[in-house]
Amino acid sequence: MFASLLAAAAWAPPAAAAPYSSHSQLYTCCTDSAAKEAMFAEAAQSGAAFIRVDVAMDTVMPEFAREGARDWSGLDEVAGLSGRHRLPVLAVLHGTPRQLAACDEPWERRRLCPPADPGEWGQLAGELAQRYAGRIGHIQIWNEPDARWAFLGGPADYSRLLVASWREIKQRSPGTQVVLGGLMDSHAGGRAWLEEVFQAVPQAPQAFDVAALHLRGPGPELSPQIPEMAAYLRDRGRQVPLWVTEHGYPSDPAWQRDPRHSAGERSQASYLAETLPALALAGAEQVFVTLHDGGGGAFDSEGILEGTGRPGGSFRRKAAWHAFRNAVQD
Structure with a gap:
């Protein structure tokens, strides 16, 4: 028990931490x-x-590696950081x-297929949680699984993947928190997709500790979506934390769709100064x-840092970085 408490403390941010985090687009591989x-x-x-960091499971289990081989090097580095x-x-x-993919897609797209045996993918997730x-x-099961750009399976495929991962993670590392894949569609369409997930496998509505969605767009449209999703989950017997695992606004005025925030970098900062506390107050x-x-x-300028993270590059803090920092300190 004492060891479990120590482990839980290692996972958690400080008790007084603000409800704001970083979607880093850092790929462990x-x-x-x-x-x-x-x-x-x-x-x-x-x-x-x-x-939030991206773990490409197809690089952890390389296609032509010997049976049982795993490449944890990138994630080892992240754990150290x-x-x-x-x-x-x-x-x-x-x-x-x-080598586990269920669909016959071109090689470069095959990683987007659901696994033929969700249990094998779940075992890999469990190995990761244990290691x-x-x-x-905190482990999130897939990114935007409701979007065809990210996942070529349907709701039933994701349901089986989620439940298999949940079982393996909880068996191997009971304290690890499982986060639902962040929905790209945060409106009624996303909830309809999630309903199909919940209906496909009876255990699916219980197979996560944290729900997640992605929110972008004009500020006033965003906050109501938090209580809407919370109410949907409560109606299905789940009262769990709700995380917005992607949120941002471009600094390039050509992509700024909120007319109240349309003048470049300063407007990116003012947008976040408005939306961050509003989303937290709404229940995120x-x-x-x-x-x-x-x-x-729009993503080319959505960061609060200028720069892409490519080799040899550097970052510059935009006004939005300081707006984020101010929100944390308020």
């Missing part, structure tokens, strides 16, 4: 070490409670090892703000 260090440093100095910067990690797991118990305490227990630029279109 592929972001270089200098950029990883810089992202952790900037997120920690901003006052973020958590840092988490300890040094005292910044807890939300690990978002996505990607199917190609990093006491160092990584954590709001993860995009840390750095990159991703195409």
Whole structure:
């Protein structure tokens, strides 16, 4: 029991931490070490409670490796950075090892397929939870699974994946918190998709500790979506924390869709100064703000840091970084 309490303490942010965190777009496999260090440093100095990192499961279990081989090197590095910067990690797991994929897609898209055997993917998630118990305490099952760009399976496929992962994680590391995949569609369409997930496998409505959605768009439209999702979950017997695992606003005026915030970097900052406390007051227990630029279109300027994290690059703090820091301190 005492060891479990110590492990739980290692996973948690300080009790007085603000409900604001960093969506870092840090890939454990592929972001270089200098950029990883810089992202952790900037997120920690901003006052973020958590840092969200991407774990591509197809790189943990490489396609042509010998049976049972795992490549944990990138995540080992992230776990070390988490300890040094005292910044807890939300690990978002996505990607199917190609040798486990259920659909016949071109090689580059096969990682988006659901696994033929969800139990095998779940076992890999459980191995990860066990290896990093006491160092990584929150695991998110896939990113935007309701979006075809991210997951080529349907709601029933995700339901089986979620339940298999939940079982393995809780068996191997009972204290690890399982986070539902963040929904891209935060409106009625997303809830309809989630209802299909819940209906597909009886255990699915119980197979997570934290619910998640992604919120972008004009500020006044966002806050009502928090109580709407909370009410939906309560009606299905779940009263769990609700996290916004992606939130951001571009600094390029060409992509600024809120007419009250449309004048460039200053408007990105004023947008976050408005939306962060509003989302927290609406009931979001954590709001993860995009840390750095990159991703195409509006995402190319959505970070509170200018810079993409590519090798040899650097970051510059925008006014929005300071707005985030001010929100943490308020």
